[in-house]
Amino acid sequence: MRKNNRGEKNLRDIEIKTGVNLYAEGSCLITCGNTKVLCTASVDDKLPSWLKGSDKGWVTAEYALLPRSTQTRVSRETKGVSGRTHEIQRLIGRSLRAVTDLYALKDYIVHIDCDVLQADGGTRTASITGAFVAFYQAMEKLKNESKLEKNPITEFVAAVSCGLQGDNVLLDLDYDEDSTARADTNFVITESGRIVEIQGTAEEEPFSQNKFFELFETAKAGIEKLIEKQKQALGV
Secondary structure, eight states: OOGGGOOTTOOOOEEEEEOOOSSSSEEEEEEETTEEEEEEEEEEOOOOTTTTTSSOOEEEEEEEEOTTSSSSOOOOOTTOOOHHHHHHHHHHHHHHHTTBOTTTTTTOEEEEEEEEEEOSSOHHHHHHHHHHHHHHHHHHHHHHTTSSSSOOBOSOEEEEEEEEETTEEEESOOHHHHHHOSEEEEEEEETTSOEEEEEEEESSSOOOHHHHHHHHHHHHHHHHHHHHHHHHHHTO
């Protein structure tokens, strides 16, 4: 039995609170069980040189674990980010760009910041799910201020982890489950069911194609529920 009598294919308790930052164009605090991530979206009209003349906007992301977000203190990455951090930042950015009409975002770059306040597994997936909410708010703000003709977001997107404990498929792993799973996967999927990214690793022995499909279907069902949570938080 999982903690709090959670079913194998149930999400942790999810809460998304919007408008938590006074200054950012979009912001939210997403809580997934004991994992908490502050997500902000900041809009800038000062495009980098490589974007000028392209008729496109851009979405980029930064991710950080705060020093005491984990059981033991982690040092701030003051001398450049680690490989893991760089990978997660790129994943968040790719996930949002995949559901954005960058030509409709012309003349703007959006900086997404995901700061992990407390980590108990699934920080990258929670960051993507929360980042989308902050990003959506920012795009609505630009549209309402007539800075954009339309919201450039083409559809909702969210992310969740799945893993194997023995032969059992578990949805939305916490840290203890993730650290002992014999397979660990992360799925980024859009509202229409299209795949943005799949990350998967067998920790002990390879898993079958049938198990992969079970992981995928479990993740897809979980993401449908996460998108419902996103919409409730945004009031759409």
